[in-house]
Amino acid sequence: MQRLGVFVCWCGSNIAATVDVDRVVAEAKVQPGVVFAQDYQYMCSEAGQNIIKDAIKQYGLNGIVVCSCSPRMHEATFRKAAEAAGLNPYMVEIANIREHCSWIHKDKEAGTEKACVLMRAAVAKVLLNTPLKAGESKVVKRALVIGGGIAGIQTALDIADAGFPVDIVEKNATIGGRMAQLDKTFPTLDCSSCILTPKMVEAKTNENIRLITYAEVEEVSGFVGSFKAKIRKKARFVKEDVCTGCGVCMSKCPSKKGLNEFNMGLNNRPAIYIPFAQAIPNVAVIDKTQCIKLNTGKCGLCEKVCTAGAIDYTQQDEFIEEEYGAIVMATGFRPIDASKFDEYSYSTCKDVVTSLELERIMNAAGPTGGVLLRPSDGKHPHSIVFVQCVGSRDVSGRGKPYCSKICCMYTAKHAMLIRDKYPDVEVHVFYIDVRTPGKNFDEFYRRAAEQYDVDYIKGQVGKVWEEDGHLVVRGVDLIANEQIVLNTDMVVLATAIEPDPTARKVANMLTASIDTNDFITEAHPKLRPVESPTAGIFLSGVCQGPKDIPETVSQAGAAASKVIGLLSKNKLTTNPCVAHSDELLCNGCSCCEKVCPYGAISYDTHLINDHGVKETRRVALVNEALCQGCGACTVVCPSGAMDLKGFSNKQIMAEVEAICL
């Protein structure tokens, strides 16, 4: 038997001026289940709340309706008051008779009638309310960062700084990522290594950070607060804790024909190698496809020369299993494959390079020691043509439909650096639009054009070919309205960037949603840009969308602060208004799973006792920690098994009926 109370607020004259409160009270008293109804000037005040509390106790009310302002305003207040009087807070319903009634209607009669209807709908709903309890789940106070580039490093450092342990899982043998490959950074032109390597060292030495390099996350289960991850640590064939990073093995290794990934394959490295001089951890790794010993059993030179005794040809992949409260994706990017654009002859002419390759050529630690030389013959170039938007803003299927954002600025940087160091080199830049939104960005680009005499040509390049030892570029100058043919020594392609190919796999593992370009979707494009819609998964860096270093670092900090906020909690209380599946009705059709934006629905096959008939069936299971209560699943469910607590089908139907009475 329901014993309901209805409380009608005057809100001073805000409500009482247009709504006849007495009539609402009189009407409430005759509603089914209502045993008590009262009005008061200010229900939200201390005295008003006391009226509610006293009535709950005195009349043994098991549900209340407050006719007042918007629930967005005071629902929490009245729920707290009810809870204080021993009533389940979810047995409170609000009839919004201020914003939706008294404030918009001038006629008292119409206002009063509408208030009565709203009250009646709320009473009809509360009659069907069930006490709900906010769930609780534990929070494992450890975070996992996937990816050890600048995004991952910065996120981990910030989380570690707040006192929480963090693991960085990096698939390469060293952390540092793309930023480690860069020579200078725009718009200040400070050296990339000089600002990155101290952070790498900090990540190594911070006692809250554990670096798991040369490793990949294999499996993730669980949900916000308690994820379980299985990490495969690939065999290095070098004992990480013994190797001193002296590099003797590298010089002695006879198998020297491996492509140096760090230098974008512009030169070679031995089978046993340290990726670059400032690598963290500064430990060698053996490329098992290239090592003579591992492939033929003969050689073993590195083992002989290693004075520390760090080489171990028998090493196997190891697995690490760990629990985490939060996971940050920082999987980064790679440039797209320029050989798809055959008009630029990237795969046939050695002197056509991508910007990241030029970055290595310009770098003092690169294949040419920082001297600008043509890759084909090692000669000094006298003219360089830059082509922008190679694969960006391309909907033809060969490239990416988005703007890669960083190319305009790094091209300006390259052009400026070349003109500064080698004033004899002519530099032409073919562009569609120069996009330089950012602090000091446009000034930087203009400096390249004005002070450094970089020739910016509005137009595109149609074809590049080799002729008598130099390159010929045919392009168009749209401003001069003429086709131009340039003889040049090098062509640099500003290739589009795309999410690292591992991003899709990782996102699937984490049930983080991903867009058609493989960028990870944020929970809200404006208001929750560093969170995935899946609770407990956060985004840092280019995995969410193209961005430069300052933006990456700010996003990393933002993601870290979200993680810290989560890990600071001892328990997570979950919204009790979540979906719930009636296993007696569920037919396991998977419709609900497909519409759930949070991956909160899974399936379980177990024994079901259907009124005495025992049967093993596959039924939907809602993870209450993940469900956000949108209700999309309730509508697609063909058997009506799925319902939303607090907004159940019956409750909304009852409201509809009460309104249409």
Next chain:
Amino acid sequence: MSVNVSVNEPAVKAAAENAAGANTENKEWRPRIVAFCCNWCSYAGADLAGSSRLSYPADVKIIRVPCSCRVNPMFILKAFERGADGVILCGCHPGDCHYSTGNYYTRRRMALLFSMLDYIGVERGRTRVEWVSAAEGARFSAVMNDFVAKITELGENVKVGDLRCKK
């Protein structure tokens, strides 16, 4: 808008509501309109319309749902069965859904439902989906005024209604 808000004649429903049970014969017909509003955008938009004192007819009664995608087509059919003259469904603008994709589901579902309603003889104008953000109080009010005017024009809904529900 064409609908006069401050009608002096009490509306027809007063009879059902009023415990005293007044006579229903001579009163002006007013439409019954159910509005489903998502909690994050449209309900807040309706609140803003209220706090900005932007009036719309009292015939509109709002039901709060967490997301427009919570609205089961059954609710709309139920409303018509019970004698509603119009049902309007408001959600966040596409791309702004609090739950990322909810309103896209709404859009597809309602396209189907509306064509079915059309098929069974309920005029297209009686149902509507509108996107109203939390900042669009003025728009909420304008949409409601317009919708009520349209429904008033269409008159009482005689299709689908369950005669047993009629008093």
Next chain:
Amino acid sequence: MKLDEKEIAGIIKEISGSDVKKCMKCGKCSATCPAYGEMKFHPHQFVTMVARGKIDELLKDETVTRCLSCFACVERCPRGVEPANVVAAVRVLAEREQGGSNFVPDEVPALIIADKEIPQQALVSAFRRYRK
């Protein structure tokens, strides 16, 4: 009957199957075009003029017959505008405007021999149409 700009735009879109509004004015078509020097209106201009509805000027000009239909621009356009198809569509429009063909199949070979300046495109079209 005189068609208005919108109708013409619709016809061109229908014939060519490409949408000139997709053009982001990068100029790749003109950079690619081997017949660039032959054309009064270069491929990127041609697309822009179609987008702006300046069809009359194009119909009068020889540019439409200067296109080699090599489809390099179609191949390389990053936005899928397919300039060569737009040119072809305007050409078809020009032919339609002219009404009935002025050629008699048997006269074509003689015409080709007589006129050394005849554009290649006209030849190709002639062969296509009168091969039977």
